[in-house]
Amino acid sequence: xxxxxxxxxxxxxxxxxxxxxxxxxxxxxxxxxxxxxxxxxxxxxxxxxxxxxxxxxxxxxxxxxxxxxxxxxxxxxxxxxxxxxxxxxxxxxxxxxxxxxxxxxxxxxxxxxxxxxxxxxxxxxxxxxxxxxxxxxxxxxxxxxxxxxxxxxxxxxxxxxxxxxxxxxxxxxxxxxxxxxxxxxxxxxxxxxxxxxxxxxxxxxxxxxxxxxxxxxxxxxxxxxxxxxxxxxxxxxxxxxxxxxxxxxxxxxxxxxxxxxxxxxxxxxxxxxxxxxxxxxxxxxxxxxxxxxxxxxxxxxxxx
Amino acid sequence: xxxxxxxxxxxxxxxxxxxxxxxxxxxxxxxxxxxxxxxxxxxxxxxxxxxxxxxxxxxxxxxxxxxxxxxxxxxxxxxxxxxxxxxxxxxxxxxxxxxxxxxxxxxxxxxxxxxxxxxxxxxxxxxxxxxxxxxxxxxxxxxxxxxxxxxxxxxxxxxxxxxxxxxxxxxxxxxxxxxxxxxxxxxxxxxxxxxxxxxxxxxxxxxxxxxxxxxxxxxxxxxxxxxxxxxxxxxxxxxxxxxxxxxxxxxxxxxxxxxxxxxxxxxxxxxxxxxxxxxxxxxxxxxxxxxxxxxxxxxxxxxx
Numbered sequence: 001x002x003x004x005x006x007x008x009x010x011x012x013x014x015x016x017x018x019x020x021x022x023x024x025x026x027x028x029x030x031x032x033x034x035x036x037x038x039x040x041x042x043x044x045x046x047x048x049x050x051x052x053x054x055x056x057x058x059x060x061x062x063x064x065x066x067x068x069x070x071x072x073x074x075x076x077x078x079x080x081x082x083x084x085x086x087x088x089x090x091x092x093x094x095x096x097x098x099x100x101x102x103x104x105x106x107x108x109x110x111x112x113x114x115x116x117x118x119x120x121x122x123x124x125x126x127x128x129x130x131x132x133x134x135x136x137x138x139x140x141x142x143x144x145x146x147x148x149x150x151x152x153x154x155x156x157x158x159x160x161x162x163x164x165x166x167x168x169x170x171x172x173x174x175x176x177x178x179x180x181x182x183x184x185x186x187x188x189x190x191x192x193x194x195x196x197x198x199x200x201x202x203x204x205x206x207x208x209x210x211x212x213x214x215x216x217x218x219x220x221x222x223x224x225x226x227x228x229x230x231x232x233x234x235x236x237x238x239x240x241x242x243x244x245x246x247x248x249x250x251x252x253x254x255x256x257x258x259x260x261x262x263x264x265x266x267x268x269x270x271x272x273x274x275x276x277x278x279x280x281x282x283x284x285x286x287x288x289x290x291x292x293x294x295x296x297x298x299x300x301x302x303x304x
Numbered sequence: 305x306x307x308x309x310x311x312x313x314x315x316x317x318x319x320x321x322x323x324x325x326x327x328x329x330x331x332x333x334x335x336x337x338x339x340x341x342x343x344x345x346x347x348x349x350x351x352x353x354x355x356x357x358x359x360x361x362x363x364x365x366x367x368x369x370x371x372x373x374x375x376x377x378x379x380x381x382x383x384x385x386x387x388x389x390x391x392x393x394x395x396x397x398x399x400x401x402x403x404x405x406x407x408x409x410x411x412x413x414x415x416x417x418x419x420x421x422x423x424x425x426x427x428x429x430x431x432x433x434x435x436x437x438x439x440x441x442x443x444x445x446x447x448x449x450x451x452x453x454x455x456x457x458x459x460x461x462x463x464x465x466x467x468x469x470x471x472x473x474x475x476x477x478x479x480x481x482x483x484x485x486x487x488x489x490x491x492x493x494x495x496x497x498x499x500x501x502x503x504x505x506x507x508x509x510x511x512x513x514x515x516x517x518x519x520x521x522x523x524x525x526x527x528x529x530x531x532x533x534x535x536x537x538x539x540x541x542x543x544x545x546x547x548x549x550x551x552x553x554x555x556x557x558x559x560x561x562x563x564x565x566x567x568x569x570x571x572x573x574x575x576x577x578x579x580x581x582x583x584x585x586x587x588x589x590x591x592x593x594x595x596x597x598x599x600x601x602x603x604x605x606x607x608x
């Protein structure tokens with residue numbers, strides 16, 4: 001069989017990153033995770049069984065006609081109470097080595113809410129979100145520049161000691177939005193930390209939309225993620241520098257080479273989606289040339 | 305009660321334009337419309353009952369475990385045979401005044417296929433697509449220019465004799481993609497016809513993505529639509545002219561005024577979505593200022 005062409009590989013990338021919506025998804029077997037009467041996640045049954053061994057915090061509720069759901073104990077009424085109770089359970093599960101994803105515990109808190117615009121209901125350890133299937137938010141930067149009238153894009157290569165996707169290509173700067181931080185604030189911080197982009201330059205980054213998707217991870221965890229995307233035109237003489245060591249090296253790629261690595265196993269998948277969105281928004285990929293164009297734009301922007 | 309703020313109005317626009325996915329949608333009551341074993345539409349039951357009075361063309365099929373669906377007769381094996389058979393039934397229904405939407409019959413054919421990248425299975429009268437709930441595609445132009453370093457957008461006002469949305473604001477140029485035409489070809493044609501933008505200038509328009517949504521129309525028709533979006537920077541001295549009379553007047557609006565009319569009843573809803581997508585892609589609306597930002601981007605790009 002011939003190797004799949006670029007369109008086919010890009011399509012497979014989007015299908016993989018939206019596997020929660022695809023054939024064979026565990027979606028139908030997940031229980032809605034409810035906090036204060038609002039759904040904030042999708043919980044795999046194996047996780048629900050384990051969490052319900054802590055009935056002061058988690059319990060399965062069965063409505064009249066509604067299907068079962070997992071509820072956070074309603075007596076946990078404040079942000080602080082919920083955060084402390086959930087974090088206590090998760091720490092115990094981590095010590096028991098109950099779930100593989102908890103090995104990546106970072107002591108970094110993410111806010112949990114039905115939508116990004118809502119007040120957070122509680123916050124929780126970043127590494128544990130796939131167990132509850134709650135939404136995660138991040139900020140990603142497309143850094144581009146010009147050489148002889150041609151557009152080029154800066155990409156980073158992740159350090160080999162990163163717990164996730166070591167050694168793969170990444171956007172110029174990117175990071176998750178931790179509890180208490182704003183979108184642009186996160187971006188400017190990551191620009192400084194990862195690529196030594198000074199705050200004055202990072203401040204010129206333009207927000208241009210989001211990329212959103214839900215995938216099922218290796219251990220059955222659920223990852224509904226929304227990345228706020230920024231474009232930053234860099235001066236011709238600017239060269240990013242390795243900062244906190246999360247990136248080992250930077251490359252300046254012409255757009256045809258960026259396109260080539262999208263859908264290859266060398267590019268961290270969600271970063272490849274951000275780069276694909278860039279190529280579409282900048283007219284490098286055109287609807288009359290790319291048969292999958294309409295489906296690609298849809299696949300980059302799934303409703304969480 | 306206070307009048308809703310801008311965010312709330314924009315959110316209502318997106319909910320209305322995605323009403324097929326919302327509460328009270330007839331989605332669950334529609335039958336999949338199948339051609340050659342592939343789903344190409346969602347058919348309201350009232351339409352299905354009427355069409356099945358033409359059993360040589362349409363029939364309800366009941367699978368083993370599958371729910372019922374409406375099938376185009378499998379003996380209609382070619383594009384031409386299917387087109388002729390469907391068009392014959394629709395013309396009869398038009399003469400019988402069976403459905404209000406057929407009053408807008410235009411003698412304009414749209415291709416029908418599961419996805420835009422697929423070969424068309426047949427073509428059918430544009431006015432009748434909401435009866436079968438098949439996808440429609442179009443091309444829309446954001447025409448912008450600069451005055452004293454500020455960005456402005458050209459908008460048209462639709463003629464009062466247009467059958468749909470008379471007198472409302474519209475993008476600078478836009479039109480449906482008829483059978484046999486390409487995406488850019490459609491855009492260049494509409495630029496010339498509606499706004500007297502010469503082909504040489506229209507050719508500089510940059511494709512920047514799509515806006516996609518599914519709404520339920522006034523008479524229960526289903527409208528899954530995907531608009532290919534183009535941006536065109538116009539010279540400062542360029543002024544669009546009324547062409548074929550579909551537009552009565554053009555306005556040059558500063559972006560704050562464009563934002564203001566989005567979500568007002570003065571802007572044709574899908575064109576307001578295209579303008580909203582422009583304001584987001586150009587960084588005029590920012591994620592830290594607009595609480596609905598993430599949900600807006602999702603609502604502009606629903607999977608059809």
